[in-house]
Amino acid sequence: MPARAARPVSVRGGELLREECTIEKQTSEGRRSASWSTVMNEFLKWYNGYRHAHLVFRDPDGERVRTPMQNSHQPKYGDRYYARLKALEQQMVHEYDDLHIAMLTFTGSTRNANGGWRCPADHLRDVIDSWRPDRGRGVYHTLRDSLNDYEWEYALVVEKHNSGYGHVHCAVFVDGEVTESDFHTAIDAHLRECDIAHRDAHDYYHQDDEKHPISINAVDTDLDPNREDVEDITNVGSYIGEYIGAYGESLFQRSTEELAFRAAVWASGTQLVRFSTGANKMIDQQRPDSDTPDDEPEMVEKMGFDPEADDPSQTVDGAPVKPIEGQWSIEGVGRVDESGESLYDMHRSGVQYAEIEGAQHLDPPNRKSPYRPQNVNTKTAITDFYS
Template sequence: MEPGRRLRDEAVLEVSDGPQARPWYSVVDAWRDWYSGYLGSHIEFENSEGEIGRTALENSYMPDYGKRYYAKLKDFERGVQREFDGMTTVMLTFTASHRNADGGWRCPADHMRDIMDGYDAARKQLHQVLSGQKWEYARVWEPHADGYGHLHMAVFVEDGGGDLRAEQFRSVMESHVRNCGPAGREAHQVEGDDAAVSVNDDVENLGSYVSEYIGIFGDETLNRPMKEQMFYAVTWATNTRRVDFSNGAQEMMNREQTRRQFRRETDGLEPEDCPEGFEEWQEEQEEDDGAVSEWTVESICTVSYGSPEYADPTTGGVETTAIEGRSGVDPPPSFE
């Protein structure tokens, strides 16, 4: 692994020449142990009257968490339908070689960072390509069959006339290739059967469309195919978010959640039906948000066998360590 990368402490091996990354199989074991620790665990609350409440402790790898992603995507879909005059979806796929310059397997954490370096440059180029247009995006990591990751960027563009073409995004893909040495131009073409750019102006169910890339439904996590568990272990060790949204998309989803809550509390009224009432309701929500809750988090409770085990909730958090690495061990490939 390249020197200076940071990994979760559970993925780090302390040796005589400094902290090094654990082998991939060992990181998978550590991730499975970490995940198993959530099973049967709860956050315990207590109010001023001594009443106790519990809610299950969750992490983003749990199947139920996928339902939240799907709900957010459906909110986004409703927001797009409300705020865009027609929509075209552009799916951009960014990847890189899994092999290093010596023909061996590339360190998966370095490989993921390679792709992100290219993606960061491509995203800036995308702003230039879509300058003057209304658009938002969702970013999704997905595993290959060998456990390495690749990145999808679903771009949602207001395009009532359906005029967008894949060729318009050539400079975006070229930017990724220039800034990600292991990327290669052949894998990032905008035309052909295996094109890395697809343009679709008739997506009827945006939530399902993006969810196919996320892989949010299926078996319990520890029973998922090993390629997925290997991939999950890498994202966990590197603190990589598997799903992310643009700021505008987040705001759009928040607005839809607010609308839904208002409808629920007013027997189906839309904000447009009573704007003054909606403003008063929002002010009440802000006052409630500013109030001090009578419930406080007391502990994390795990019940496995026998009596519950309690832990201090303030001792959590992710600790990371910079890897010393060994220069030259995993040289990235380079393509013309």
């Protein structure tokens, strides 16, 4: 994919990228984004470092304890998401009388106004920022208005397209029967706030139901999922988990497109899954006990994908980790090779970010007017922008 590989990850002035994903400019003291292929190589080197590293602690008795270093791109991290989704399912089934899930899909054109490929981090930010824009009312505010008479929570999931670019799924958990029309205004809000979102990929009147940006299902966990006539969702964890990605596979066994997507996510400090505040409270009610084994320290974990975060270091995987005060102490990072174990001090607490200078003229967004569709029986043409 040479045309995509050569694209800078971002050209939007003032945005932050991981420092190792930027290059010093020769003509000024500023920095610019590295190419997408360079960023992917940096991402894979970073990930490879985790495979042979562990954190070394002293427990309350002074004994040395080792625990693997983890990041959200590892296969076992998917187990955490699944466990949290199952906890949310159990609590919602208990508290909600008639649980339904609406899955909304938000995307944007991966081609710029010049016909070239977009810079992937800028493309992803455009799509994400419609949820809660800096100014005005976005998708979240519209959902809050349209679901005012319901109890509801949500989970946001960032997923890849086959092109390596990202898009967003929003799973809306509602207590009560809802229809697609209840979410039309949310799709319209995305089109209004996201310049690169085109109606042809968000046509909720399309003749083909599979092309609708909205799907709605009831949840009944008592049904046998193996029955042929079952249309309801019987396992929320599996249903939402399908949108999160190939967590069961080692990262190096995944497609080039997924590696490229995750590299852009990693460089820009975007996390893949975020639960609403209310959903997190439900999960905590269902799982009050620590997930940490008795022989490992309980860590402070910063999870969630937050489009509103001012400082990406508050949400990225490199955020500081520390054991519970007064019970455990951290000694450093251990690495094991043919010579045995080496212990390294932890010199910095988080990810270093750099602000890049603007070169937006290299990547003008491909904007279209967000016209309202008509509920007609004629088939709408779908472009190839979102393949």
